[in-house]
Amino acid sequence: MRKTFYQFLMTQRNPESYDPVATFANNAFYDSAFPKQATDFDALSKYLEENAGYLPSMTIFDDAWRLYQDSLA
Template sequence: MKRSFYHYVQIFRDTKLRTEETKLAEAIFEDLQFPKQSEDYEEVSNYLETNTYYISDMTLFDELWETYLENN
């Protein structure tokens, strides 16, 4: 079964390790409006670009999306 991007990015959650990936994963986890079931790049990308304050550089998202595709 294919998992959503939200479920994939949760593997990066870590409250002690403060990398860009862990910060983004924590922010996504705390975002109640995040499209949790989405497997669609455009939907997630558009949401992050237009509805969030916690990602300033979409390059990180693009890199995580690539690993999501490789690992899913």
């Protein structure tokens, strides 16, 4: 079964890191409405643009998405 983006993102959590992807993961962990089963870029991007005030730049999501895609290869 394919790993969801959220499952991947949780592997990037590190409360002691200032890395933007780690910070994104830390904040997404506390976002109870995060689409945890999503694997679609557009659906995740739309959700984050509309609901994730904790994400200062969508470039961080793009970077995390690239890492996610690499992890599936």
